[in-house]
Amino acid sequence: MKGRMVRLNSSGDVNGNTKVLQDAVYSFNPNNNITNISNTTTDFNTQYDYGYDGIGRLTQANGSYLGIAEGNLSRRFQQSFDYAKNGNLTAKRIHDPANGNVTDEWSYQYTNHQVTNIDSSKSGADTLTMSYDANGNLTRQRDNVKDLTKRIQVDSQDRITQIQDGNNAILGTYWYDEGGFRIRRSALEPKNNQFTNVEILYPSKFYGLEFIESENILTGVNNIYLNGVRIAAMNEAGALAYYLTDQVDSVSHVLDDEGNTLSQIQYQPYGETFVQRGDLNFSPKYNSQELDRESGFYFYNARYYDPGIARFTSADTIIDGEFDTQGWNRFSYVKGNPIGAKDPTGHDAVIDTLAGVNQVLNKLGDSSYKAGTAAKDGSFVGNSTGLIHDSAGLVYKTAAALVPKNRKELEEAAVTGYGSQLARATAKGLAKVGIEGAEKVIKNGKAIVIGEGMTAVKTAAKNLQSQGVDAKWYQAWGKNFPKGREMTPKEIGDSLGRNEKWLNSKMKDGHKIYDIGHDPIREIPSPFYAREKSLILEKNYPTTQIPRPK
Known part of the structure; x- marks a missing residue:
């Protein structure tokens, strides 16, 4: 299949030594589903194998991790899944990787696509129980094995506003603007070996403020985006962090501006953590979405996702493909294919055969470094001050600056002088934005x-x-x-x-x-x-x- 990504490589000079950060090679079956990912790096190796049913839903997953830089630390997992015809996950099995024997099997029970009970062959009936309101919003989740309860409050627009524990203690509170963008989060988080209240303010997705109550510290961070994915961040002290992602935009590496690893993470298929090393506090993780540690839910903008049960916590307001039976399931995650599909908004499963193209040719010190340099220089990526230009890492000005005196010059500029197909597409997009903006009429003086x-x-x-x-x-x-x-x-x-x-x-x-x-x-x-x-x-x-x- 043309345009399908077969290799994802990120490497460069780190402290005078050549270091491979990613070198993932992908294999596919005839239906274009990823069957194997082999990633060989300087510090660790990973191997993933996957199997699917006839309509592309994940049925088998095997993963192994070898930490070369950690004395050959070894980790493995094996899982299998069953689904109903309507897309509901009916069984999740945990296998012993050594012999393939099932060590635990979760059986899902549903009412109107809402999972209400999960029984475990290991822990017994009603291991997890869930309750919902009339709109399909999860309002209570009880883990009888861990003796944990989440009480969930939602507003009139089906957005989570507060989560409490079984004793009605507040774990997290959330505020949104009129467009659904989460502008504030207040939650209990572990900081310096104690739980403290942390306030996060989001004036925009490009800028955030964090207030740690116990330390009375207010800090800010600028976020840098490329193609809608957060690729770097810079705090007010000028410290930079770069996010390297995989084929579904899940963050696998966080680096400083010298290329040193700050955090490294691997995931099980539906978003549970497989291996994590280093700093746990970086926001983007699975699918580059934010994990709310107080709840264990990922915030997917339109709604929240629970990786533990592989389900959204509320019904989708959009039918993801009117002629696709799997798209009519309003709670399932990416139609059962989390290896090849992502959901950037919480509304639609996106199978992107060019996912990660911004990193295929990425060499440490090129696109990531120049992205950070742009941030230091004030090129605010993703808004009207600046934008990162494709995998070559070139920084160019935004639509307002790109609009020349006439449309012909603009269209010519959009298709010449940029080295890759992605660059041309980006330039055309900016051209369109610039033209539309320039043609707006101010009405009232x-x-x-x-x-x-x-x-x-x-x-x-x-x-x-x-x-x-x-x-x-x-x-x-x-x-x-x-x-x-x-x-x-x-x-x-x-x-x-x-x-x-x-x-x-x-x-x-x-x-x-x-x-x-x-x-x-x-x-x-x-x-x-x-x-x-x-x-x-x-x-x-x-x-x-x-x-x-x-």
Whole structure:
């Protein structure tokens, strides 16, 4: 099959030595399903073998890990699966890898596609029990073996808002914006050998703030994306982390800017951890989604996923393929093929034969390093300040800067001068974004000013007013800005919500947006400005850059 990825290699110079970080070779059956992945690296080797039924659902999985850098540490697993015709997982078996004998078998019981009971041949009946509301949202999960209970609250839009344990102690609380983006998470997490409350604020997917209550520390991180996948992150101290992913975008390696391994992780087929070494705190893991350790659920944007039972916790609001019987199952994960398919949004299984192409030619110090360099230089990947350009690691400017004076030049630029098919496709996409943005019409003659630093924003607006422009600004915290202390995470979250509501209303009314940009001497990026830029990008809304007031 043309375009099918057969090898994924990442290597380079680390501390003066050539190091292979990934060298995964893929084998396929005639139905295009992955049957073997052999990965040989400097520090470890892995071997995975898979079998499928007639419609491509995973039925057998064998995995082995040999930690060369850990004194040949050996780990193995063997699993098998059965499914109903409608896509429901009916059995999950754990085998002894030494002889293939079944050591535990889970039997799934359903009501309306909702798994209500899981019996274990090892632990007995009702090992796990689940309850749901009328909309199909998981509201209670009881693990009778571990003696653990999760009580789950959801809002009117079927989003999890709080999780409690069996004693009604709050494990996690979650907030969302009007589009479903999770803007805040408050949870108990292990930090420095103790559990402490951790607040995570998400002004946008490109920027996050973490507040550790016990240490009274507030830190920020910039996230860098390529093709919708997080490939790197940089904290406010300038420390960089690079994420190397596999064929379904699961993070297998986290590296620093010298190529040293910070974290290394391998997964069982449906997302349970197989082997993990190093720092556990990096956010993206299976499918590059965030694992909420307080619940064991992965946040898939539209809904949550439980890797332990290989099911989503709520029904999909979208039918994934009207003529596909497996797509009508609103709880199953990627139609039973987690080896070759991923679900970036929580809505659709995506089988991407070019998955990981951004890393096939990746050499350490090239695309990953230049991505980090771009972040240090202020090229904010994925929003209107910058974007990483395909596997060669070149950084180029975004659509606003790419739009020339006429469409013909733009289309020519999109198909020449870029070395790969992916680059051309990306350039065409940016061209389309730029054209559409340039052709938007500002309706009402009114304007707003955004940027970092409220004093500079106000000055810029007043300068425009003196030129006859009806320009306004907005201060999300009003007159209640705290004196003599930092804003609390709740105050920041509330202010971000007000700021987002204001900006959405102005874009809806057709206000012209003047942007004075980042404050070059500011040490910590503004979460308000970061969220404004993200919203503008999401809506493809045009802005006009103006100089910052001196």
